[in-house]
Amino acid sequence: EMQLVESGGGLVQPGRSLRLSCAASGFTFDDYAIHWVRQPPGRGLEWVSGISWNSGSVGYADSVKGRFTISRDNAKNSLYLQMNSLRAEDMALYYCAKDLGPGGWFYGMDVWGQGTTVTVSS
Amino acid sequence: QSALTQPRSVSGSPGQSVTISCTGTSSDVGGYNYVSWYQHHPGKVPKLMIYDVSKRPSGVPDRFSGSKSGNTASLTISGLQAEDEADYYCCSYAGSYTFGVFGTGTKVTVL
Numbered sequence: 001e002m003q004l005v006e007s008g009g010g011l012v013q014p015g016r017s018l019r020l021s022c023a024a025s026g027f028t029f030d031d032y033a034i035h036w037v038r039q040p041p042g043r044g045l046e047w048v049s050g051i052s053w054n055s056g057s058v059g060y061a062d063s064v065k066g067r068f069t070i071s072r073d074n075a076k077n078s079l080y081l082q083m084n085s086l087r088a089e090d091m092a093l094y095y096c097a098k099d100l101g102p103g104g105w106f107y108g109m110d111v112w113g114q115g116t117t118v119t120v121s122s
Numbered sequence: 123q124s125a126l127t128q129p130r131s132v133s134g135s136p137g138q139s140v141t142i143s144c145t146g147t148s149s150d151v152g153g154y155n156y157v158s159w160y161q162h163h164p165g166k167v168p169k170l171m172i173y174d175v176s177k178r179p180s181g182v183p184d185r186f187s188g189s190k191s192g193n194t195a196s197l198t199i200s201g202l203q204a205e206d207e208a209d210y211y212c213c214s215y216a217g218s219y220t221f222g223v224f225g226t227g228t229k230v231t232v233l
Contacts, residue, residue: 035222037168044125044227045160045168045211059221062123100173106215106222108158108173115167 002026002111004096009116012086020116022079022096027111030054030074033099035109036081038092038118048094049081052105063089083118091120126151126212126225133231134202142228144195144212150223152193156215159188159197162227163208171210172197199230207232 008020022034035050049070051058058070069082079096094116097109127145134140144151144159151157159172170179172188175195185200195214199206212225 037224044209045162045213045224046125047213047222047224050221057218059218061222062220095167097168100170100179106154106156108156108170108179109160109168109213110170110173110179112167112169 002098004098004111004113006094006096006113006116009094009118011119011121013122014087014120016086017082017084018086018118020081020083020094020096020118022081022113024077024079024098027098028102029077031102033057033105034072034079035097035099036070036079037095037097037109037112038090039095039115040089040092046092050099050106051079053103057105086118086120088120091118093117123216123220123223126214126223128210128212128225128228130226131229131231133233134199135233136202136204138202139198139200140202140230141199142197142210142212142230144197144214144225146193146195146214146216146223148193149220150193150214150216151190151195151212153217154215155190157188157190157195158213159186159195160211160213161206161208162211168211202232204232206230
């Protein structure tokens with residue numbers, strides 16, 4: 001069974017940093033692009049960042065560009081999101097999601113983790 | 123990088139059809155055939171319903187169909203069922219600078 005499990009969320013003060021992780025299993029991790037998607041409380045889904053299968057392409061939403069860094073370790077079947085200079089508006093449930101197409105980019109996100117919650121508050 | 127525009131809500135009776143629109147620009151929806159749709163029940167994980175504008179993943183009922191015309195994509199649910207009541211989001215690739223954008227979301231209510 002294909003599975004993604006996020007971790008690393010928690011309570012953090014504004015301006016501080018947090019690193020999210022996403023552990024993959026049940027599929028050939030290094031064949032697929034992976035994304036981070038978030039949902040702030042009471043609001044809709046927002047694409048945050050994505051990384052291609054070989055880390056050759058990475059992308060960020062304007063709202064996090066310059067503050068967040070996505071990376072992956074294919075040897076460890078893991079995805080990461082380093083979040084710096086956190087703001088109140090970054091508070092959300094963060095999902096990692098696998099892209100549908102091997103070697104592709106933005107075909108669709110067919111496997112999602114359960115999410116990890118980031119709370120930004122003093 | 124503005125969110126794609128969806129109606130806030132749509133509703134229909136069991137058995138009826140509803141259509142959700144997703145309006146973007148020529149830089150996202152209109153420029154690529156990488157539009158996907160997600161069903162999201164509160165408290166659950168989003169589920170991919172449509173990809174590449176009109177393709178259904180295995181296991182998704184053929185009551186769900188997708189299309190695109192110009193800068194607007196659409197999701198149609200035919201033969202509406204109670205379990206279809208959920209939030210629905212479109213998502214589009216938006217090029218190698220902006221990458222990806224979701225829609226504002228639509229709540230589907232089964233009357």
